[in-house]
Amino acid sequence: MSNERRPLIAGNWKMNKTNAEAAEFLDEFLPGAGDRPDVDVAICPPYTALRTVAERSAGTPLIVSAQNMHEREGGAFTGEVSAPMLREVGVQAVVLGHSERRQLFGETDVALQRKVPAALAAGLVPILCVGETEDEREAGETERKLRHQVQADLAEVEDDRLTQITIAYEPIWAIGTGNTATPEQAQDAIAFVRALLSDRSPAVAAGVRILYGGSVNAGNAAELLSQPDIDGALVGGASLDPGEFAAIIAAAPR
Ligand code: PGA
Numbered sequence: 242m243s244n245e246r247r248p249l250i251a252g253n254w255k256m257n258k259t260n261a262e263a264a265e266f267l268d269e270f271l272p273g274a275g276d277r278p279d280v281d282v283a284i285c286p287p288y289t290a291l292r293t294v295a296e297r298s299a300g301t302p303l304i305v306s307a308q309n310m311h312e313r314e315g316g317a318f319t320g321e322v323s324a325p326m327l328r329e330v331g332v333q334a335v336v337l338g339h340s341e342r343r344q345l346f347g348e349t350d351v352a353l354q355r356k357v358p359a360a361l362a363a364g365l366v367p368i369l370c371v372g373e374t375e376d377e378r379e380a381g382e383t384e385r386k387l388r389h390q391v392q393a394d395l396a397e398v399e400d401d402r403l404t405q406i407t408i409a410y411e412p413i414w415a416i417g418t419g420n421t422a423t424p425e426q427a428q429d430a431i432a433f434v435r436a437l438l439s440d441r442s443p444a445v446a447a448g449v450r451i452l453y454g455g456s457v458n459a460g461n462a463a464e465l466l467s468q469p470d471i472d473g474a475l476v477g478g479a480s481l482d483p484g485e486f487a488a489i490i491a492a493a494p495r
Contacts, residue, residue, distance in 0.1 A: 246450050248466065248493045249407060249473035251283035251306060251368060252480025253336060253454075254290075263290040267297045270483035274303060280493045281473070283368075284480070285336055288322055295331030306334035306368065309342055312355035324363030334366035336475075338394060340413045350393035358397045361405055368407045368475065369394055370454070371434065375414035383412075384433055391437045400441050404448040409475040410434055415455025417477060421465070427453040428468035435470055459488035466493050 258266065263286055274282060283304035286294045295305045311321035327335065337356050342348035353369070360367040371390040373383045391408070398406065410431050415422050422430070431451045438446035453465055454475030465471055473493070480486045 246448060246472045247279065247281050249281040249283060249304075249450055249452060250486075250490045250493060251285060251304075251334075251336075251409075251452065251473070251475050252486050253285045253308065253339070253475055253477050254287060254481060255308070255341070255477060256287055257481055258286060258290055260290050260293045263293050264297060266481075266483050267294065270487060271298060271301060271303070273487055274301060274490075276487075277490055277493065278302070279495065280490055282490055283334055285334075291327070291332055292330040299331070304333050304366075305331055306336060306366075307332050308336045308339065309348075310335050310337070310356065310360065310365075312352065312359040324359055324365055327365065328363055332365065334368055334407075335360050336368045336370065336409075338390070339370045340372055340411060340416060344413070350390065353394040354397050357394060357406065361398065361402055366405065366407060368409055368452070370409045370411050370475070372411040372413050372416075372430075372455075378412065378414065383430060387430065387434055388437055391434055395441075400445055403438060403441060403445045407450045407452060408434060409452040409454045411454035411475060413455075417456070419456050421456040421458075421461050422453065424464045424468050424471075427465055428470055431468070431470040457489060459485050459492065462489040462492035463494075 283306045285306040285308050307327050311323050314323050338353045357367045373386040377386050412422050435446050450472040452473040452475045453471050457474045457476045458479040
């Protein structure tokens with residue numbers, strides 16, 4: 242695995258944890274968090290807890306990530322938050338195009354086409370989520386969906402910046418359902434995403450970090466993470482508990 246593909250385990254808290262709860266999590270989690278200096282670890286708290294997590298983890302390697310952002314730097318966009326605002330409170334990365342944003346809040350590929358370069362320009366690492374629904378998988382449409390999302394969402398990113406992006410393959414049928422993709426299904430889809438990136442630049446494709454997400458837990462992480470193209474995990478529910486999240490990090494292959 243090249244340097245650029247250090248494993249990344251990212252915990253997406255979604256709309257969970259107040260500031261007090263975030264602080265409590267970190268008090269338990271951070272003391273052991275240095276055990277795997279070979280693994281990058283990120284936490285994606287809700288906007289309101291970003292500053293708490295950034296301040297409490299200052300001086301540690303923990304990466305603080307937002308769960309979304311607006312593509313513009315400022316303006317009349319009620320309810321939105323911009324990349325410079327995130328940077329100011331110590332955020333280093335941002336999840337973009339999570340399926341919950343796409344399905345529940347109307348996030349479009351057109352918006353993502355602007356958000357990904359805007360995040361890069363602001364110095365944030367975009368964690369771009371892609372993945373198919375259950376119906377799409379059953380209809381044999383998984384590759385078509387992934388091709389469309391990868392091509393559309395990365396259309397405005399220059400080839401030489403692609404390795405600065407992290408992609409998360411998250412089959413929608415596996416998110417929050419307990420129906421984890423099998424290691425083979427995850428490996429195949431992620432290898433396909435990497436092949437799509439090769440169309441842009443073979444050298445770059447080899448260096449892009451691609452995560453799996455969807456019902457990852459301490460019990461299934463080791464097998465998923467041992468697949469050759471899987472460079473880490475985006476973890477939802479199981480990242481809310483410091484002990485379980487630590488166990489997933491410990492499951493990354495050495
Ligand atoms: P889950 O969520 O681990 O709870 O399935 C994953 C995600 O939505 O990123």
